[in-house]
Amino acid sequence: MNAANPGSYTLAEWRKAAESARRRLETRLFIDGEFTDAIDGGRFETINPATGKVLGNFSAAGEKDVDRAVAAAKHAHKSRAWLGLAPRERMEILYKWAALIEERTVELAVLESMDMGKPVSDVIAIDLPSVTMTIRFMSEAVDKISGAVTNTPRNVMHYFMREPFGVVGAISPWNYPMLMAAWKVAPALAAGNCVVLKPAEQAPSTCLRLAELFVAAGGPPGVFNVVNGIGEVAGRALALHPDVAKISFTGSTEVGKLMLQYAGQSNMKHVALECGGKSPQIFMGDLPDMEKAVAAAYNGIYSNMGEVCNAGSRLLVQDNIHDEFVERFASEGKDAFRAGDPLDPETNLGPLVTFEAQKRVLRLIDTGRKEGATLVFGGDVPDRFKHGAYVNPTLFTGVNNTMTIAREEIFGPVASVIRFSTLDEAIAIANDTDYGLAAGIWTRDLDRAHRLIREVQAGIIWVNCFDDGDMTQPFGGYKQSGNARDKCLDSLVSYTQIKSAWIKLHPPAS
Ligand code: NAD
Numbered sequence: 001m002n003a004a005n006p007g008s009y010t011l012a013e014w015r016k017a018a019e020s021a022r023r024r025l026e027t028r029l030f031i032d033g034e035f036t037d038a039i040d041g042g043r044f045e046t047i048n049p050a051t052g053k054v055l056g057n058f059s060a061a062g063e064k065d066v067d068r069a070v071a072a073a074k075h076a077h078k079s080r081a082w083l084g085l086a087p088r089e090r091m092e093i094l095y096k097w098a099a100l101i102e103e104r105t106v107e108l109a110v111l112e113s114m115d116m117g118k119p120v121s122d123v124i125a126i127d128l129p130s131v132t133m134t135i136r137f138m139s140e141a142v143d144k145i146s147g148a149v150t151n152t153p154r155n156v157m158h159y160f161m162r163e164p165f166g167v168v169g170a171i172s173p174w175n176y177p178m179l180m181a182a183w184k185v186a187p188a189l190a191a192g193n194c195v196v197l198k199p200a201e202q203a204p205s206t207c208l209r210l211a212e213l214f215v216a217a218g219g220p221p222g223v224f225n226v227v228n229g230i231g232e233v234a235g236r237a238l239a240l241h242p243d244v245a246k247i248s249f250t251g252s253t254e255v256g257k258l259m260l261q262y263a264g265q266s267n268m269k270h271v272a273l274e275c276g277g278k279s280p281q282i283f284m285g286d287l288p289d290m291e292k293a294v295a296a297a298y299n300g301i302y303s304n305m306g307e308v309c310n311a312g313s314r315l316l317v318q319d320n321i322h323d324e325f326v327e328r329f330a331s332e333g334k335d336a337f338r339a340g341d342p343l344d345p346e347t348n349l350g351p352l353v354t355f356e357a358q359k360r361v362l363r364l365i366d367t368g369r370k371e372g373a374t375l376v377f378g379g380d381v382p383d384r385f386k387h388g389a390y391v392n393p394t395l396f397t398g399v400n401n402t403m404t405i406a407r408e409e410i411f412g413p414v415a416s417v418i419r420f421s422t423l424d425e426a427i428a429i430a431n432d433t434d435y436g437l438a439a440g441i442w443t444r445d446l447d448r449a450h451r452l453i454r455e456v457q458a459g460i461i462w463v464n465c466f467d468d469g470d471m472t473q474p475f476g477g478y479k480q481s482g483n484a485r486d487k488c489l490d491s492l493v494s495y496t497q498i499k500s501a502w503i504k505l506h507p508p509a510s
Contacts, residue, residue: 031068043058135182280429283325372403
């Protein structure tokens with residue numbers, strides 16, 4: 001096995017690594033720098049969706065455990081264990097943390113894969129590099145956020161500065177377990193906060209390792225805590241906690257709305273929401289490159305098994321290219337993603353996260369058929385993988401925007417082609433949704449592109465590409481896709497609050 005290049009591992013080597021990680025699986029909570037069981041002994045199981053077998057039996061945090069974790073974070077904040085370090089000392093720890101995560105690439109990759117079914121090659125190529133990039137980007141900016149001295153009358157000195165909130169609660173989903181956690185935890189820590197993370201109950205194992213590695217990198221105990229547990233119990237307790245000053249949530253719109261209620265019922269904590277999507281890709285008749293556009297269409301909906309918040313699930317295609325687009329999609333997209341063992345480095349389509357998710361996606365596909373959409377391919381479970389929660393890549397045409405499959409976030413590999421004639425019609429269809437996370441626009445006409453950028457209501461617009469970008473890009477939505485922005489420098493700033501100091505000067509009598 002070549003540890004320096006896990007990309008070259010064989011399936012047998014990945015299976016061996018998975019078995020070894022499973023034997024050393026950590027299942028307890030991580031509070032105040034230590035692994036600990038839940039006070040009342042509560043536990044929950046996670047299932048490997050590729051095999052249907054139990055992966056682990058994890059401690060389930062109850063209210064008392066959340067209290068313990070918040071108290072540890074509060075103490076770490078008050079004692080200035082983290083904030084008292086010079087910004088560049090914090091930066092060094094965060095940098096070391098990223099390096100330790102890289103050293104544990106193999107273990108983290110197999111854990112992520114067994115927890116939620118993601119192909120191990122995706123974790124290596126996408127998730128882990130993005131996690132370490134997030135940590136490094138945020139740590140590099142530690143000493144680059146500042147306040148200002150304003151222009152006041154001469155008998156006044158006024159300045160404002162940015163201070164951390166104190167204790168930040170983070171609640172994350174299972175579709176990119178480490179990455180979605182890192183998008184919250186890294187900027188919160190870089191800004192000087194202490195964090196309690198509640199990872200998704202479907203896939204908690206890698207977040208526990210991230211917290212352990214933070215302490216191994218020199219992070220003081222209590223600064224980063226993890227409370228695995230059920231959303232309605234541990235997540236709810238965290239979001240209602242009076243000592244949590246900000247809650248940062250990524251997940252469904254339905255639960256996102258609960259976060260706003262919890263804040264109102266408790267201490268009016270700040271609430272940052274990253275929620276669902278039903279993103280359109282608009283393919284105008286003058287698109288510059290049909291081959292690239294079609295590839296972006298199927299990659300944009302089938303990657304990560306369609307379990308992507310910004311998945312391009314609605315493909316709006318103009319009349320004059322509709323047939324060619326569909327034909328190409330059917331011939332090139334059908335086999336671009338093939339089901340396989342997620343531990344096989346050749347696999348690019350794993351199972352969905354759970355068997356319930358599989359049932360839900362198959363039910364929505366059935367609804368699509370019943371409501372009159374045309375199933376071009378897929379819609380079923382791959383023959384060789386009936387033991388797992390797999391769904392084949394699926395394409396519907398003849399979809400109109402009132403159908404259930406065009407309105408609900410399916411969160412599976414299901415693409416819907418919606419035909420349109422005019423630009424106005426495309427804009428109306430694109431905006432006819434409760435969501436507003438992202439959109440793709442394909443045209444070679446600059447005027448048309450600008451009009452679409454202005455009029456499509458989404459937080460992220462990609463032009464002649466899809467799901468592209470880097471750490472400078474604010475990631476977040478309009479409408480019911482949320483109110484926050486991850487990734488960018490603004491995200492770091494959003495984990496601070498402004499304090500203004502207005503100082504009346506009394507010049508000495510001369
Ligand atoms: P979910 O809303 O079911 O769960 C998200 C988190 O909330 C989990 O940790 C869960 O345990 C917790 N939770 C559930 N009920 C809770 C409650 N009553 N109180 C407190 N916490 C509770 O979402 P999911 O199924 O894990 O993730 C998929 C969703 O996440 C999709 O809608 C997807 O679009 C969205 N998502 C959005 C982004 C983004 O950046 N906008 C990124 C990834 C995923």
